[in-house]
Amino acid sequence: MNKDIEAVGPDFDKAKMLEMRDKTRSVIYEIAANVYPGMLQEDAVSMAKDALEKNEMVQGWHETLVRFGPNTLKTLGASSIPVVTLKSDDIFFIDIGPVLDEWEGDGGDTFTVGENAEMQRCAQDVRRLFHIVRREWLTTRISGKSLYQFATREAEKLGWELNLDWSGHRISDFPHEVIYNGTMADIDFRPAPLLWVLEIHIRHPTAGFGAFYEDLLLDDSYF
Amino acid sequence: MIIYAAGTPVPAQSGDTVLGALQRAEYAINTVCGGKAVCGTCRIAVSKGWVKNLHPPSKDEARLLNVLKGGNYSHRLACQVNLDWSFDGLTFVLDPPPNRRRLVMSNTI
Numbered sequence: 001m002n003k004d005i006e007a008v009g010p011d012f013d014k015a016k017m018l019e020m021r022d023k024t025r026s027v028i029y030e031i032a033a034n035v036y037p038g039m040l041q042e043d044a045v046s047m048a049k050d051a052l053e054k055n056e057m058v059q060g061w062h063e064t065l066v067r068f069g070p071n072t073l074k075t076l077g078a079s080s081i082p083v084v085t086l087k088s089d090d091i092f093f094i095d096i097g098p099v100l101d102e103w104e105g106d107g108g109d110t111f112t113v114g115e116n117a118e119m120q121r122c123a124q125d126v127r128r129l130f131h132i133v134r135r136e137w138l139t140t141r142i143s144g145k146s147l148y149q150f151a152t153r154e155a156e157k158l159g160w161e162l163n164l165d166w167s168g169h170r171i172s173d174f175p176h177e178v179i180y181n182g183t184m185a186d187i188d189f190r191p192a193p194l195l196w197v198l199e200i201h202i203r204h205p206t207a208g209f210g211a212f213y214e215d216l217l218l219d220d221s222y223f
Numbered sequence: 224m225i226i227y228a229a230g231t232p233v234p235a236q237s238g239d240t241v242l243g244a245l246q247r248a249e250y251a252i253n254t255v256c257g258g259k260a261v262c263g264t265c266r267i268a269v270s271k272g273w274v275k276n277l278h279p280p281s282k283d284e285a286r287l288l289n290v291l292k293g294g295n296y297s298h299r300l301a302c303q304v305n306l307d308w309s310f311d312g313l314t315f316v317l318d319p320p321p322n323r324r325r326l327v328m329s330n331t332i
Binding site for chain 2: 049053056058059060061062063064077097099174175177
């Protein structure tokens with residue numbers, strides 16, 4: 001079963017997938033650098049699309065997301081609250097899934113502006129949790145399903161709720177959906193490196209914000 | 224109304240997108256991004272006489288159509304073509320870009 005779920009297409013190329021990963025993360029930081037307090041989320045999404053175009057990554061496999069403040073609570077596929085402006089102390093995340101030539105990228109990260117310590121902790125903890133979970137994957141033979149159970153417990157230890165609507169997926173040469181359109185949390189075997197994206201979306205249990213981070217499942221040498 | 228996908232009649236309603244009408248009719252069409260004008264897999268080639276009758280593409284649709292391989296003036300994204308009754312009889316063929324790949328069941332890692 002894992003052989004089918006972890007199949008790749010004829011254009012799969014390890015070096016190209018890693019190159020796409022680097023380009024994806026580079027554009028995320030380019031977008032983040034152009035987000036500022038007072039900006040409308042809709043304008044940030046438009047700016048993000050322009051940045052992707054500038055980097056020759058107009059085609060994607062999922063829509064471009066920039067979510068501000070209360071919209072950072074929104075789950076996968078949910079529409080954002082319209083006309084949200086980034087406040088002077090605020091949090092936002094970016095999630096892009098570009099396709100360049102035959103290869104898919106996928107990356108997400110969270111950023112803060114201003115001095116809100118809880119928001120800053122949320123943005124730091126989502127990266128921290130990503131690596132806690134990734135190292136558990138790296139050092140054990142844990143299945144995708146157990147990995148997200150582990151992630152849920154670890155998120156709670158840090159004081160956050162883990163949103164399992166975002167629970168990992170395949171990545172490959174475009175489009176991975178024809179191979180497997182389910183989540184990593186649904187698989188009962190250990191996900192292989194470079195073929196999966198580990199997604200972590202945490203939410204504050206009471207305050208109206210959250211954070212998101214995702215990257216490929218890879219060993220420490222890639223971070 | 225009826226629209227024609229490669230000659231196959233497909234029932235449609237005003238307010239549908241072409242993609243929505245095709246999906247409701249269980250016509251085989253790819254969509255990866257879910258109708259967000261992002262993936263380009265639902266690209267269609269509209270028959271010559273119909274091209275000028277369609278509303279102009281949005282910025283997102285035009286930008287994507289411009290970069291998809293093998294593009295031409297008749298191409299639109301099925302997810303972005305909104306239908307009203309004036310489109311009764313619309314004819315088109317599916318013309319997805321070439322980077323829809325074949326599935327090879329092997330793991331190269």
